Amino acid sequence: MRGRSERLTGVSSFVHGIFWGVIFSVLPLWFTSSFDDSPWSNPLACQQLATIIPVPILNTDRSLHAVRRFNPRKNGVFIMPMFDQPTVLMCPPDFYGIEYEINPWMSRGVPSDAEQSRRQWQALHDILFGLGVDIRLMEPVKGLPDLVFTANAGLMWHNEVFLAAFRHSARQPETPVDADWFRSAGFETVSLPSPLNFEGAGDALFCGDTLFGGYLVRSDASAIQWLGTHMKCRVIPLQLVDDHYYHLDTCFCPLDATTALYYPPAFDDYARRALSHIPRLIAVCPEEASRFACNAVVVGRNVVMNTGCPQLEADLTQFGFIPHSTPLDEFLKAGGSAKCLTLRLDGEEAAIWP
Numbered sequence: 159m160r161g162r163s164e165r166l167t168g169v170s171s172f173v174h175g176i177f178w179g180v181i182f183s184v185l186p187l188w189f190t191s192s193f194d195d196s197p198w199s200n201p202l203a204c205q206q207l208a209t210i211i212p213v214p215i216l217n218t219d220r221s222l223h224a225v226r227r228f229n230p231r232k233n234g235v236f237i238m239p240m241f242d243q244p245t246v247l248m249c250p251p252d253f254y255g256i257e258y259e260i261n262p263w264m265s266r267g268v269p270s271d272a273e274q275s276r277r278q279w280q281a282l283h284d285i286l287f288g289l290g291v292d293i294r295l296m297e298p299v300k301g302l303p304d305l306v307f308t309a310n311a312g313l314m315w316h317n318e319v320f321l322a323a324f325r326h327s328a329r330q331p332e333t334p335v336d337a338d339w340f341r342s343a344g345f346e347t348v349s350l351p352s353p354l355n356f357e358g359a360g361d362a363l364f365c366g367d368t369l370f371g372g373y374l375v376r377s378d379a380s381a382i383q384w385l386g387t388h389m390k391c392r393v394i395p396l397q398l399v400d401d402h403y404y405h406l407d408t409c410f411c412p413l414d415a416t417t418a419l420y421y422p423p424a425f426d427d428y429a430r431r432a433l434s435h436i437p438r439l440i441a442v443c444p445e446e447a448s449r450f451a452c453n454a455v456v457v458g459r460n461v462v463m464n465t466g467c468p469q470l471e472a473d474l475t476q477f478g479f480i481p482h483s484t485p486l487d488e489f490l491k492a493g494g495s496a497k498c499l500t501l502r503l504d505g506e507e508a509a510i511w512p
């Protein structure tokens with residue numbers, strides 16, 4: 159597996175920097191130099207340009223954010239990158255609540271508190287915003303309490319989104335709402351063939367150029383295979399064996415192309431063996447797994463998650479990541495936490511898209 163850090167450093171970043179530098183700065187200058195009032199003949203303009211030109215060249219991390227999703231070979235079509243900064247979809251919790259029970263964490267007898275949910279959601283939003291994330295909002299819909307969990311809306315891939323086909327009827331009406339949002343935002347929506355069940359980025363996560371897919375509880379193994387065929391990428395289906403960890407993103411979290419968090423008892427033996435090919439695996443302990451430690455949002459080297467995971471915070475720090483904890487207990491009542499409340503529209507941090 160190629161590491162993203164490997165791709166971002168050295169010769170390739172230098173070449174990308176020069177490429178974007180030439181495109182954005184030098185070519186327009188060359189073009190305008192044929193005019194009489196060319197910037198070349200104006201000393202002030204020359205001075206300003208001298209400060210502008212190196213920016214795209216030196217600011218390789220930012221220009222690379224645009225190019226890392228850029229795949230000119232996809233279908234032979236030239237695709238412009240849609241984002242130049244980490245971009246996340248969230249849905250305010252206006253109609254969030256525990257109205258049905260579709261996983262072991264949910265009990266109508268333990269309702270969520272509307273005020274507290276709003277505060278916790280807002281705090282997560284503000285942390286991400288503070289980390290430089292562009293946050294897009296989806297309009298909440300009455301009667302769809304789990305629409306807040308945008309991770310399940312679909313799996314992003316370049317300008318396409320593979321829409322969810324929810325197992326439980328209670329969540330099925332979310333899909334047309336999600337589809338409308340994606341189309342109005344300029345994405346191409348793709349539905350998996352019926353009757354496959356698939357629950358979006360909740361069950362499908364890239365670590366490097368490999369797509370890991372959780373199956374059995376919610377998504378079907380053949381849905382994961384279908385995605386691999388469509389994207390022409392390697393897929394590793396992982397069987398989930400504990401209903402408490404019913405979505406892959408509740409027990410597995412790629413941090414970069416070669417590092418991931420996981421909760422071993424949530425997987426069968428074969429899945430654990432398949433996961434062991436990831437070069438750096440950080441196991442989460444049972445108490446912290448039940449605090450949804452693995453349900454973290456990754457932005458660069460920052461990892462945002464629920465409170466109550468001191469061991470994981472220490473491990474992350476040791477591996478060069480920066481943990482940010484924020485209370486999300488109101489969402490744990492529905493079986494969700496930080497990651498479930500977000501969908502990375504430009505692709506997860508650890509993903510290297512084929």
Ligand code: ARG
Nearest residue numbers: 261307309360405492494498
């Ligand atoms: N109550 C929701 C469900 O059971 C929670 C979804 C959490 N989302 C996730 N990506 N894990 O479907």
